[in-house]
Amino acid sequence: MAKPELRRSLLAKRRSLSLKEWQQKSQQLCHHLNALSIVQQSNTILAYFSFRQEPDLRALFSLDKTWGFPRCVGSSLSWHTLSVPPQIxxxxxxxxxxxxxxxEPDRVDLILVPCVACDRRGYRLGYGGGFYDRLLSAPEWQGKRTIGVVFEFAVVSEFAIDPWDQPLQGICTEREYLAISASLL
Structure with missing residues (x-):
């Protein structure tokens, strides 16, 4: 299946989740993330605020970490801590x-990356804007530990990749953690 069709299909499936099902899956996923040694050992973690029923990570934000969140600036992401309430x-x-x-990138230990889908090789399918691929290919962000965050139904064996696609080092769902890179075992 081509990326646009896969994206449409999985976004429709995600939107079809009931509120209760979405909350349960999100809680289970957060439980798996919280149990990972890489999360426990990280001081500064980049995350996101759930959009369009992406897995909700708010249960993690009470952990004693520095949390960074993205802000779209043109075609790039700028990462900030929260000093005032977030905005739309x-x-x-x-x-x-x-x-x-x-x-600043040098302070970041881990990036939790939102995904529409992931394949078992660690490649992600996003919304198509390329924000995370540009971020992860920039010299100051290369080598950062990355975990794709996605519901189990959106993990597929493989999809076509483009030259600019950046692989993730791990994938976390409500059912399992899949280490792609030995550095995130």
């Missing part, structure tokens, strides 16, 4: 206020 930004996504402190 570009594309209708909740994001930090532009005056919130910036999280």
């Amino acid at each position: 930004g570009a594309y209708g996504i909740v994001e930090p206020h532009c005056d919130s402190p910036i999280v």
Whole structure:
């Protein structure tokens, strides 16, 4: 299946989840993430605010970590901690206020990456804007540990990749954690 059709199909499936089912799957996924040693050992973690019924990570945000959240700036992502309440930004996504402190790449231990789908090789399918592929290919972000966050039904064996697609090092669902890279075992 081509990426646009796969994206449409999986977004429709995600939207069809009942509120209770979405919350349960999100809680289970957070439980798996919280149990990972890489999460426990990280001081600064980049995450996201759930959009269009992406897995909700709010249960993790009470952990004693520095949490960074993305703000869309043109065709790039800028990462900030929350110093004031978040706001609705570009594309209708909740994001930090532009005056919130910036999280510098050298402080980041782990990035939790939202996905529409992941394949078992670690490649992700996003919304098609390329924000995360551009981020992860930038020199200052290369080598950062990355975990794709997705519901189990959106993990597929393989899909076509493009030259700019950046693989993730692990995938976490409500059912399992799949380490792609030995550095995230």
